Amino acid sequence: MEATQIVLASRPKGTPTQENFRFEKTTLPALQDGQVLLEPVYFSVDPYMRGRMNDAKSYVPPYQVDAPIAGAVVAKVKESKSPLLQPDDMVLGLLPWASQSIAPADQLQKIDTDLAPASYYLGILGMPGLTAYFGLLDIGKPKAGETVVVSGAAGAVGLVVGQLAKIQGCRVVGLAGSDEKVSLLKKEFGYNEVINYKTAGNLDAALKAACPDGVDVYFDNVGGEITDAVIRNINFHARIVLCGQIALYNEAEPAPGPRFLPIILTRSALIQGFIVSNFSKRFPEGMQQLANWVKEGKLHYQETVIEGFEKLPEAFLGLFTGENKGKMLVKV
Template sequence: MSNTYANKQVLLASRPVGMPTEQNFEFKDIPVEPVQSGQVVVRTHYLSVDPYMRGRMSDAKSYITPFALNEVIAGGIVGEVVESKDDSLSVGDKVIGMLGWQLYNTVDAKLVRKIDDSIAPISAYLSVLGLTGLTAYFGLLDIGQPQEGEAVVVSGAAGSVGMLVGQIAKIKGARVVGIAGSDEKCNYLTKELGFDAALNYKTTKDLRTSLEQACPQGVDVYFDNVGGSISDAVMSLLNDHARIPLCGAISSYNSTDGDVGPRIQSKLIKTRSRIQGFVLSDYAARQGEGLQQLGTWLSEGKLKYEETIVDGFENVIDAFLQLFQGTNLGKMLVRVHKA
């Protein structure tokens, strides 16, 4: 039965130098692998594109294995079981997993997790109830540890992680300042999500001065999603014992010249600040805790989330490249199959 489906996948054809282009990828028609005992066939409904994937397209040593050339790219996918030879999953079940960028994936049932589409739309399991929600939750609360009345600054604040970080910080009673790349995004952060202030780094002439005005008592927690000159400006305003969860550095992901900026060591020493990089796998054993709390806040109306959806599997590369142009509000997703 599996072979009755038309299948297609995306391969990494070459390693990007600088900004990736469509020429670095290849679409390939493939058969659907026959389902074996203990396996399921999953039809892709939504496919996640994420900035961290750019690092996996290089062959440099990192915390995760690089994508192999001429092999399928993998990422977060939610879909529907269309064939099953495993007692734990039935046809029609909605599931999530780290699967290949394909229309259909034949995988061991243990590699996917059943999700409940009565709690939230299935796409939410790729954002607020998925990797981005958990990244915001653990990065802010475990490393940032915001206290009531403290000032929290979030870069990349209109992205899927950043907007959740700001909302969680507000739940904890902090003053929250977001940094984003358009007036539209800044207005969304303040008017819809309750951020106390938001700055457009593209039009603000002196970001440091504007941040100083937005945080007159200094910065206690800086959730860093971008690195670069934006982070340089924030670092100059750190209070004593500030905490800096280092989540991403998208400003330099496509750089070919190296990333040069102010030396921050003396500032960190003087303020006794802590900067800590992290990846979500650090918290694998606590995933249930995070998902339960995020689900509670979502059901209570304390968290909002946004999605930028690109329709069509053929547009997955364009959606990925848009991440580096800052066009998305919230989570960038590709809708492959409309249920």
């Protein structure tokens, strides 16, 4: 049985390019007891994958050169040699970028497509939604009336963070990279103010105008100069949720930046990094609450869906140029 897979051809230096990926044919082995044959339906592309392209120690092992890229995938079961799954079941798993794959049934999560569309399990009911839920509520601890600032506000996580903050009764300010995203966040996702950081000029002044009472919670998806500016505007006892640093992922050398720890010190602020898997034992709780809010109409979502297995590298690279509004997915 033949399949096409996408492997890491070389480790990128700086921003990845198409040359770092290679398509190749592979022959799948015979299905063994306890395994299922899968046909992918949706592939997730996520910023954290950039870190796995480096040969560096992190919270997940690096991708290996000449081995398939892997990530979160929603797939349909084509054949099964396991009592756990039947043909046509829809599942979620960490799977290779391949046109077909074989996986142990006990390492896959069967999903309910009557509860929500299949793609939502890679977005609002998947890693991005859970990241927003636990990061904001457990670390940010927003209180009604506080000001919450979100960078990368139009991304997969940011869209959910802003809405969760509104549910908690907060004033929500976002940072995004285009006027189209600014309009989307204000009109469809309830953000009180949104700053286009590419055209704002003086970010400090823009933040002071958007946050006249200062910043109580900062959900940081971006890092870099945006974070430097937000931290200069934090309040006493502010909480900074360190979720992502996409502005820095492609830098070959660490860029010198403002040393903001004196501000953290003098304003008695908390800054905490986290990985969503820290909360893995509570995933069912998070998924249930997010699903309830979706059903109640309190949470809305947006996806950027690119069609075609061959478009996976292009979709991934688009994350670093802001091509996505909401979750970036590739549909097969």
